[in-house]
Amino acid sequence: MTIATRPAPTPPSPVRAPAASYHGAVSEFKRRLIETTLRQAQGNRTHAARALGLQRTYLLRLIRDLGVAAPPPPPRRGRAAAAP
Numbered sequence: 001m002t003i004a005t006r007p008a009p010t011p012p013s014p015v016r017a018p019a020a021s022y023h024g025a026v027s028e029f030k031r032r033l034i035e036t037t038l039r040q041a042q043g044n045r046t047h048a049a050r051a052l053g054l055q056r057t058y059l060l061r062l063i064r065d066l067g068v069a070a071p072p073p074p075p076r077r078g079r080a081a082a083a084p
Helices: 019-040 045-052 056-066
Strands: none
Touching: 019 045, 019 056, 045 056
C-alpha cells in the first residue's frame, strides 16, 4: 500500500497595506478629531484637551505636528493691560 504524500501547504502571506497609508490615515483621523473638538470648544485649547483626555501641552504639540487648522484661541480674561 502506497501513501501519497502532499507537499506541506504554504501559509498565506499576510496582506499588508503600505505603512505610509496606515499612518497617514491615523494622522488624518487625529487631525480631524482635534479640529472638530476645537470647534466645539470654541477654540479653547484647555477645554478641548480636557474633552479629549489629553494634557494641554500635548494637544498643542499635536496641533503643531499635524498641521491642525485651529481656530484662534479666545481672548484671555483677567487683568486688563495697563496703559503706559
